Amino acid sequence: MNRKKKTLQLTAVSAALLSIVAAGCSNNSNPSGASSSPAQTGTASVKPEAAEVKYPASLTYWVQLNANAAAIMKTYNEMAAYKEIEKKTGTKVEFQHPPAGQEKDQFNIMMASGNLPDVIEYNFGTTVGLSAAQSPDALIKGKQILRLNELIDRHAPNLSKVLKEHPEFRKMITTDEGNIYVMPFLLGDEQLSVVYGPVFRKDWLDKLNLKVPTTIPEWETVLTAFRDKDPNGNGKPDEIPFFMSLTADFDVNHLLVGAWGITTDFYNDKGKIKYGPIQPEFKEFLATLARWYKNGLIDKDYATITDSKLKDNKIINNQVGAYSGFAGAGLGRYLTLVQPTNPSFSLVGAPYPTVKEGGPKPLGQYTMPFTGYGAAISAKAKNPEQIIKWLDYKYGQEGHMLINFGIEGESYKMENGYPKYTDLIMNNPDKLPISQAMAKYFQSGWSGPYVQDKRVIEQYYTIPAQREAQKTWAQADHAKQMPSIALNADESAKSTSIMNDVKTYRDEMFNKFVMGAEPIENFDKFVQTMKSMGIEEAIKVRQAALDRYLNRK
Structure with missing residues (x-):
């Protein structure tokens, strides 16, 4: 896309x-x-x-x-x-x-x-x-x-x-x-900072005797079962195991990529600014998505879907097994819309997954x-x-x-x-x-x-599944969240021109890697290209801004 x-x-x-x-x-x-x-x-x-x-x-x-x-x-x-x-x-x-x-x-x-x-x-x-x-x-x-x-x-x-x-x-x-x-x-x-996360069809999990996945391998097992075992029961291979939403899933909420302890953008690693897409772990993240896409575990049209109504239709029409969304609009609203005509329809908030069982806490959505x-x-x-x-x-x-x-x-x-x-x-x-x-x-x-006041959202979430999802998502690691740093005029001028090119290149290459148009073996070349575009200078100016932020009184 x-x-x-x-x-x-x-x-x-x-x-x-x-x-x-x-x-x-x-x-x-x-x-x-x-x-x-x-x-x-x-x-x-x-x-x-x-x-x-x-x-x-x-x-x-x-x-x-x-x-x-x-x-x-x-x-x-x-x-x-x-x-x-x-x-x-x-x-x-x-x-x-x-x-x-x-x-x-x-x-x-x-x-x-x-x-x-x-x-x-x-x-x-x-x-x-x-x-x-x-x-x-x-x-x-x-x-x-x-x-x-x-x-x-x-x-x-x-x-x-x-x-x-x-x-x-x-x-x-x-x-x-x-x-x-x-x-x-x-x-x-803190309860007000976490409102978004991964959601699974609980009735599909129950039908296939599967547990809510907590690791990347478990996700792959569950999504494969969604693809192969006809959980919607219509006799057609029309299930979309994972409806992937580019911006919300990765850039804002660190879904999946956060399992490797990185993000798709800048993050704060104990006071040191890092850029996720040039980290070695990003290669593993891309390879995982590429395998899932090739194997039909991700919506094949993910790169062209920008209309939220299309997502609504696929979820409401009993096609989607997993996606990410708000506890309100992405969980409570769907339950309210679908259950009157499909009483068995149920959803559950899943934890942000780790790379493997016992691995470090994954990153998740968090608002400062x-x-x-x-x-x-x-x-x-x-x-x-x-x-x-x-x-x-x-x-x-x-x-x-x-x-x-x-x-x-x-x-x-x-x-x-x-x-x-x-x-x-x-x-x-x-x-x-x-x-x-x-x-x-x-x-x-x-x-x-x-x-x-947190008592607002406590009552706004009227459905138990919403409240449980919020508690589940809150267990993710938020220590690497970037605070609201401020670039000065010189830093902003340097960074803007660099990041306009870097982000465009990152986005184009992301889809090429995931869809198989670019072999994952070319990841090092991808990193070197971003470095030639000046990503290290963009990291440097943000490091100066973060240092100033941490020194504020």
């Missing part, structure tokens, strides 16, 4: 991973002692000036309108949580939502024009492809957004308390130059607690002290409960100290899907300037 489209697909997947619950439905989500920290946040001691600051009478706020919200409202002003926040703070917010699909272009136009709102909520991290000139430090130097360190210390007691309790969060939200640039979206628990998403304050804002206080409201106890659970007595009720969603959310009388019912009342189904 020509995977030049892959960069855009990867951005979409990364963005989806930013909201766990949305991920469960389709999305940031993801991640440290969550409910206890944000949900119990109280008032910290601050300088006397903070007590004198009042909430702003009004403010302008630029932010993408989440798709689930867009299905039922035109602006976040219609959300119950924001209506209540307006009552509590007295602040009237004029939300400005860019047209769907045009967020990046509109962001660029807005920043270039200098006609800025008071608050800009966006993903300022590297995953959205911001140029060095658009980096948070550059935007602060260019007097487009404000450095927030002192404003947070003096006027944001709730976020200050969270950062004090979680010093790792402060490191993540601070740039190499020491700037805090957003009121951040933070995943409040902070990925660059949050609310920046424009340098044009006339009352930043009041705005920061308004934004800080959602990091306190009252605001945290509103943004994560909505209105007590309506969208949730407290049961033994646990905020349990009511039927307005879980069994909406207007037949709204859970994700849209949530959006009607609160924001915790997607990213925003607040701490996401």
Whole structure:
């Protein structure tokens, strides 16, 4: 497949991973002692000036309108949580939502024009492809957004308390130059960081008396049985043992390749940057996929399938034995869609496989607690002290409960100290899907300037198989996950030109190796070609960026 489209697909997947619950439905989500920290946040001691600051009478706020919200409202002003926040703070917010699909272009136009709102909520991290000139430090130097360190210390007691309790969060939200640039979206628990993984047809496994595979050899045994033993029972050899999705499976989630302790991109090996495709283990990974493809264990059309509806059709039509997906959209949704007409249809989350039994833990999908998403304050804002206080409201106890659970007595009720969603959310009388019912009342189904509470996803996963899958996937190794490092202007210029060529070449050769058009014996030549393209220089600049990140205070 020509995977030049892959960069855009990867951005979409990364963005989806930013909201766990949305991920469960389709999305940031993801991640440290969550409910206890944000949900119990109280008032910290601050300088006397903070007590004198009042909430702003009004403010302008630029932010993408989440798709689930867009299905039922035109602006976040219609959300119950924001209506209540307006009552509590007295602040009237004029939300400005860019047209769907045009967020990046509109962001660029807005920043270039200098006609800025008071608050800009966006993903300022590297995953959205911001140029060095658009980096948070550059935007602060260019007097487009404000450095927030002192404003947070003096006027944001709730976020200050969270950062004090979680010093790792402060490191993540601070740039190499020491700037805090957003009121951040933070995943409040490790449980929120893992939402994606391998899924198998449990009824097929049971029918063939097979166990859920845990190693690469066991995967091969199970997939071979799916191919040969007619588990769908229609008498036709039409089963697709493994539906392989290039971007999601490998680049984002490290499926299979993580068994060898590497990734298909850069990773952090105990403080040392490495690039997976030039490692010797990558050859073994490619050889395994090539053998599977040759033997009919992988969907023969994997390289040309980019439409998620095609995947849906093959799974729903009883053809696919294994794939990877979200616990929500990739497991719970299929169970809900198929079981009414095929009651025996069942799915199980499988562990990320090891190379062999007793081998090292494999790598798996993991989203860092902070990925660059949050609310920046424009340098044009006339009352930043009041705005920061308004934004800080959602990091306190009252605001945290509103943004994560909505209105007590309506969208949730407290049961033994646990905020349990009511039927307005879980069994909406207007037949709204859970994700849209949530959006009607609160924001915790997607990213925003607040701490996401793990009790959201605990309830969003209504099916036991979803909860069990999440626990299974969480057992993978996440130590090699790359933090949100930042390249400076010179590093970015060097790296961009190199990686554009390297990624294009990597993607083309990946398919040639897997499909047998290129013999695996040419792997060393493949590595040497990438080195001639400058991959070692790209590693070098990322090493410098990682060193700076690790030295942040």
